[in-house]
Amino acid sequence: xxxxxxxxxxxxxxxxxxLLVFSILTATFIVERxxxxxxxxxxxxxxxxxxxxxxxxxRDVRGxxxxxxxxxxxxxxxVKAALAxxxxxxxxxxxxxxxxxxxxxxxxERGLMVLATSANISPMxxxxxxxxxxxxxxxxxxxxxxxxxxAVAAGISEALITTATGLFIAIPAQLGYNYYMSRINRxxxxxxVASNMLMDTFIEMDSERYGQGGGAEA
Numbered sequence: 001x002x003x004x005x006x007x008x009x010x011x012x013x014x015x016x017x018x019l020l021v022f023s024i025l026t027a028t029f030i031v032e033r034x035x036x037x038x039x040x041x042x043x044x045x046x047x048x049x050x051x052x053x054x055x056x057x058x059r060d061v062r063g064x065x066x067x068x069x070x071x072x073x074x075x076x077x078x079v080k081a082a083l084a085x086x087x088x089x090x091x092x093x094x095x096x097x098x099x100x101x102x103x104x105x106x107x108x109e110r111g112l113m114v115l116a117t118s119a120n121i122s123p124m125x126x127x128x129x130x131x132x133x134x135x136x137x138x139x140x141x142x143x144x145x146x147x148x149x150x151a152v153a154a155g156i157s158e159a160l161i162t163t164a165t166g167l168f169i170a171i172p173a174q175l176g177y178n179y180y181m182s183r184i185n186r187x188x189x190x191x192x193v194a195s196n197m198l199m200d201t202f203i204e205m206d207s208e209r210y211g212q213g214g215g216a217e218a
Contacts, residue, residue: 011154012161015129019122019162023169026118029111030176037108037183040073044190047071048197051079055201061086074104075190082198090199097195104191108184112177119174126166133159 009016047067054064061083068080081100085093137155 008161008165011157012165013129013132013158015125015132015162016165019125019129019165019169022118022122022125022173023165025114026122026169026173026176029114030172033111033115033176033180036110037180037187040108040187042071042073042075044075044194047076047079048194051198052201055205059205074108074187075194077104078191079194079198082195086202090202093199093202101188101191101195105184105188108187109181112180112184115173115177115180119170119177122166122169122173124166126163126170129162129166130159133157133162 009020012019050067051064054060054067065080065083068076068083070076078097078100082093082097085096133155135155136158137153140155
């Protein structure tokens with residue numbers, strides 16, 4: 001099997017080298033992003049329940065921040081950033097949430113540009129190999145005519161191998177990119193839900209304090 005791959009690689013010509021680079025990058029980032037997003041996943045309902053309990057039952061903002069440190073992940077990081085600004089004006093808290101969400105989004109999307117580039121460029125490289133292979137075939141045909149069909153077939157083989165290789169790389173790269181983007185969008189929806197819940201919880205905490213005659217926390 002390995003010997004066949006090496007043979008195909010050699011028959012594919014010079015275009016196979018950049019295709020090899022893109023194949024390695026694609027495989028690397030598919031695995032790396034899969035592990036990273038799996039690690040970032042949390043049970044959002046359980047996490048938010050613990051945060052609300054710490055805030056509304058225990059009245060412990062630091063305790064809620066410790067819950068965030070236990071869960072980690074993008075949702076917990078954004079909630080922790082908001083908790084760090086508790087007691088400040090609502091606009092400041094929302095700005096902190098927005099900044100943290102942008103930062104977490106960038107972290108989640110890291111490497112996906114490589115997959116998108118690989119999905120777009122690999123077929124083009126394959127088609128480039130197709131063109132060069134056909135040029136070789138016609139050049140051989142012009143020189144030797146039909147007396148040497150093996151030489152003509154070599155160019156056609158190069159053309160087909162590079163085209164197939166480009167598609168073999170591009171298809172999983174595109175599938176990986178689409179799948180991971182869908183998961184990242186779910187993370188962003190969870191962040192939005194958690195942020196709205198936290199702002200509502202802050203309102204409940206403040207209303208309870210004011211109802212008891214307490215002042216605003218500095």
